[in-house]
Amino acid sequence: xxxxxxPTRKELMQIEDRIxxxxxxxxxxxxxxDGLIMEFMDIxxxxxxxxxNVEGNYETAQKKIDMARAxxxxxxxxxxxxxxxxxxxxxxxxxxxxxxxxxxxxSSKVQKSLDERGYGVVGTSARxxxxxxxxxxxxxxxxxxAEVETAMKKMLxxxxxxxxxxxxxxxxxxxxxxxxxxxxxxxxxxxxxxxxFRMKKIKAKKEEEEAEDRATEEAEAEQxxxxxxx
Amino acid sequence: MVRVSATGSNPEYVNSRVRARRAKxxxxxxxxxxxxxxxxxxxxxxxxxxxxxxxxxxGSRHSGVDLIEYALTRNMAKHFDDLLRWxxxxxxxxxxxxxxxxxxxxxxxxxxxxxxxxxxxxxxxDYIRAGxxxxxxxxxxxxxxxxxxxxxxxxxxxxxxxxxxxxxxxxETGVLVxxxxxxxxxxxxxxxxxxxxxxEPTKLYVEFLQAEIDFRNARNALRLARSGAxxxxxxxxxxxxxxxxxxxxxRLVGNRDQLVTHIRDSKYGDELSNAxxxxxxxxxxxxxxxxxxxxxxxxxxxLSSRFPISICPVLGYVLxxxxxxxxxxxxxxxxxxxxxxxxxxxxxxxx
Numbered sequence: 001x002x003x004x005x006x007p008t009r010k011e012l013m014q015i016e017d018r019i020x021x022x023x024x025x026x027x028x029x030x031x032x033x034d035g036l037i038m039e040f041m042d043i044x045x046x047x048x049x050x051x052x053n054v055e056g057n058y059e060t061a062q063k064k065i066d067m068a069r070a071x072x073x074x075x076x077x078x079x080x081x082x083x084x085x086x087x088x089x090x091x092x093x094x095x096x097x098x099x100x101x102x103x104x105x106x107s108s109k110v111q112k113s114l115d116e117r118g119y120g121v122v123g124t125s126a127r128x129x130x131x132x133x134x135x136x137x138x139x140x141x142x143x144x145x146a147e148v149e150t151a152m153k154k155m156l157x158x159x160x161x162x163x164x165x166x167x168x169x170x171x172x173x174x175x176x177x178x179x180x181x182x183x184x185x186x187x188x189x190x191x192x193x194x195x196x197f198r199m200k201k202i203k204a205k206k207e208e209e210e211a212e213d214r215a216t217e218e219a220e221a222e223q224x225x226x227x228x229x230x
Numbered sequence: 231m232v233r234v235s236a237t238g239s240n241p242e243y244v245n246s247r248v249r250a251r252r253a254k255x256x257x258x259x260x261x262x263x264x265x266x267x268x269x270x271x272x273x274x275x276x277x278x279x280x281x282x283x284x285x286x287x288x289g290s291r292h293s294g295v296d297l298i299e300y301a302l303t304r305n306m307a308k309h310f311d312d313l314l315r316w317x318x319x320x321x322x323x324x325x326x327x328x329x330x331x332x333x334x335x336x337x338x339x340x341x342x343x344x345x346x347x348x349x350x351x352x353x354x355x356d357y358i359r360a361g362x363x364x365x366x367x368x369x370x371x372x373x374x375x376x377x378x379x380x381x382x383x384x385x386x387x388x389x390x391x392x393x394x395x396x397x398x399x400x401x402e403t404g405v406l407v408x409x410x411x412x413x414x415x416x417x418x419x420x421x422x423x424x425x426x427x428x429x430e431p432t433k434l435y436v437e438f439l440q441a442e443i444d445f446r447n448a449r450n451a452l453r454l455a456r457s458g459a460x461x462x463x464x465x466x467x468x469x470x471x472x473x474x475x476x477x478x479x480x481r482l483v484g485n486r487d488q489l490v491t492h493i494r495d496s497k498y499g500d501e502l503s504n505a506x507x508x509x510x511x512x513x514x515x516x517x518x519x520x521x522x523x524x525x526x527x528x529x530x531x532x533l534s535s536r537f538p539i540s541i542c543p544v545l546g547y548v549l550x551x552x553x554x555x556x557x558x559x560x561x562x563x564x565x566x567x568x569x570x571x572x573x574x575x576x577x578x579x580x581x
Contacts, residue, residue: 066567067516070560071577074299075356079339082346083406113459120410121450121466122418123338126515129453 007187026169061134068131084118102151239319307360333361334417418468431540444473
């Protein structure tokens, strides 16, 4: 129970309003949390596939570049790689999943055709093409993984945050409010009872005084009557 | 820059020296040993062979498989330079014309280095000094500063004619493709240009060069068919071959099946039959490229035996030496990458 709770009706009404608001908030946050968890599970499945893809593509790309370095030579592979300065373009936008802003990464010019890779066609070989192709695929899957895993992390953070809020409402704020409400209600009832008791006391005292006044008046009247009779 | 032969043709002398060199090439047994070794053991093994001086000379600058690779190319350059040194007259011209592939390599290395902002030292490290460009010219190329200056320096070489147009295209597109293609095409088209004579060895030499051009066109056509790139055939088509005309190439690049059928129906069909079968089922072109390399190597070897006093044995030696370098490098790099012995053996082309 909060120490500064004033056991007043106004305070009680305020607490009742807060309880109503908190209960509504709790229900909404619970629904949000459940929704987020469902969305998260979907993204998790996707993220697992994407991660497997990245691992598979990395292994393939590594193997292809190893083979290209073995057969064409390191100098040749480095030379082919140096023949292109242009980098893939990556743009990020954001979209909203249940209030969570997640990135949407768009990439262009990652997968290139043979004439866009910079190196000449005549003097190179299929090994270099295949290594370049494998790395392009790897880059694409890394970009997708970055998008999905960032979304997953953000969703996870949001779920955690929402869960903390739900728990705070459920186990801290609402119980405190209920306790305060009960405390104030008890206090008010007690005050009421004290008031009634006090009123009764006053009434009894008044009645007693009235009875005394009446008895005094009657005694005086009797005295006056006796004096008059004499 | 371009050395001009001063003496008459001397195939007897060159061929006797080449035979001695050829005998020193690694044989099956050496490859079997190499495949079982690790990269450092390969380097040590090379120190006990004719690669000793290159391994020792480069040992302080490079290490591991890089050392092996640089030692291999330096040794190859030394051997090819010897060929040019020994030969004279027509023999020199023909050998030099074939070895200009390394001039093409060096020109492309210059463009790539300048394009990517590499230092002159880095560019020079990657040169293969086996062509006609001498050290001073290569140093000037590496220090050219800009691609435009390098193109100007190359004016007067066999690449000089085609480079200005390619440079304009490069300036429009910003990629090196036109420059690299121009250099390679100039090399291949020059191969046949200087060959004259109607004797049998010359005819077969021309046939061999045509086969090389045809194989190059075939592999590039298949690569383009696979990639789906929409490229003007004039950019990559090498004239001089018999397998395709430019129009045929345009038509066939769009349809891989027809392209394979065209190669199968050509005079190379029998030699490449297995590789073409594999190509129809697999997506990768690597097996097919191996088959082309092997066919070319066998062809040159056949020519060497048929005409021992001609350019043919020298050509056969050049291809065999190049293949040796590629095989040793494949073993060393394969070992470094953790490939199994079977996988490495598959990559070796031994004839």
